[in-house]
Amino acid sequence: MTTGPILDPRVLGRAETAHRALLDAVLGEAGATHQQWIALNISTLSPTELDRDRLVARLAIATKVDRHSAGVVVAELLAAELLAVPPGGCGPVRATAEGLELQRRIRGVFDEAIARLYLGIPAEDLTVLSRTLIEITARIDAELVQRPPARQAGWPIPPAAPGSSM
Numbered sequence: 001m002t003t004g005p006i007l008d009p010r011v012l013g014r015a016e017t018a019h020r021a022l023l024d025a026v027l028g029e030a031g032a033t034h035q036q037w038i039a040l041n042i043s044t045l046s047p048t049e050l051d052r053d054r055l056v057a058r059l060a061i062a063t064k065v066d067r068h069s070a071g072v073v074v075a076e077l078l079a080a081e082l083l084a085v086p087p088g089g090c091g092p093v094r095a096t097a098e099g100l101e102l103q104r105r106i107r108g109v110f111d112e113a114i115a116r117l118y119l120g121i122p123a124e125d126l127t128v129l130s131r132t133l134i135e136i137t138a139r140i141d142a143e144l145v146q147r148p149p150a151r152q153a154g155w156p157i158p159p160a161a162p163g164s165s166m
Helices: 009-030 034-045 052-063 067-079 097-118 123-146
Strands: none
Touching: 009 034, 009 097, 034 052, 034 067, 034 097, 052 067
16 A cells, blocks of 8 residues: 555656756856756766767757757857867867866765755665656657657647637
């Protein structure tokens, strides 16, 4: 018999929104955006070296945006000298010393807050939740691959019935 709330999209959404708000506050203090943070992480944590095109592709997938938008983020990081490419533009994109320091500072502040907030939650519960969220994320990613791209105009909203108020 279940004795607590059941994991559903509302619970997931509220947790994700709360985590994101905390991360965005930390990123704002550091002068970085969420997409810049993800790009820095991809460039430094990837097990293989990434050239600019592969970094842009990975960022687009990770943030669920088009390649052009991801390319703008990478260009911002290059212009800010947080990422660098070898002379001539060929070769792996790497975080600069400043990029690595920014990533280290953000990670430290965020990890400290999360450790404090998760304190007292049994490790077994966190392990089960982690496995569950990984599986849900994989299923959502697979579902997104199967869906056609969203129409630019969005979903049409049907007109209100005569005499009704909105």
